[in-house]
Amino acid sequence: MSSKLVGVVIGSKSDWDVMRACDQTLADFGVPHECRVLSAHRTPRALEQWIAQCEKEGVEVFIAAAGGAAHLAGVVAAYTLRPVLAVPMESKLMGLDSLLAMVQMPAGIPVGTLAVGKAGAINAALLAISILAATRPELAQKLKDYRSRQADKILGEKLD
Numbered sequence: 248m249s250s251k252l253v254g255v256v257i258g259s260k261s262d263w264d265v266m267r268a269c270d271q272t273l274a275d276f277g278v279p280h281e282c283r284v285l286s287a288h289r290t291p292r293a294l295e296q297w298i299a300q301c302e303k304e305g306v307e308v309f310i311a312a313a314g315g316a317a318h319l320a321g322v323v324a325a326y327t328l329r330p331v332l333a334v335p336m337e338s339k340l341m342g343l344d345s346l347l348a349m350v351q352m353p354a355g356i357p358v359g360t361l362a363v364g365k366a367g368a369i370n371a372a373l374l375a376i377s378i379l380a381a382t383r384p385e386l387a388q389k390l391k392d393y394r395s396r397q398a399d400k401i402l403g404e405k406l407d
């Protein structure tokens with residue numbers, strides 16, 4: 248595998264408590280990735296440079312998490328042709344502001360927006376893995392095993 252397949256960017260260190268679940272999921276599947284704190288409005292030039300560097304290093308999917316006026320994913324998508332997955336962070340309006348900022352991209356520059364918070368963090372990783380698995384049978388097998396363990400757990404649940 249390439250040295251880096253997924254680039255994960257969070258708008259602030261304050262997003263990490265939630266986004267470490269994305270990092271952990273990618274690590275559990277053995278997907279090489281890098282997580283960085285970079286902001287669309289606080290560090291725009293560094294963000295642009297990081298995206299270009301990631302592309303050079305083989306990144307095929309980007310994941311961007313931000314809260315509030317969450318334009319980070321849209322800005323990442325403006326700089327790359329690779330798929331960009333967006334994870335809205337909970338914020339002052341319980342994440343509704345972040346969700347709408349990410350999901351309401353005007354036609355032309357798409358981002359794929361996941362659920363608010365931890366579910367979105369995990370699903371962004373799983374969706375990135377699905378994209379990569381289209382050309383990597385070993386990842387497709389890991390996804391099948393993951394789903395099968397998930398199903399076994401539910402089927403084995405006992406109620407008091």
Ligand code: RP5
Pocket residue numbers: 257258259260261262286312313314315336
């Ligand atoms: C966004 O603003 C970040 O993604 C974070 O979710 C939110 C608050 O950032 P901090 O003020 O905690 O740095 O840009």
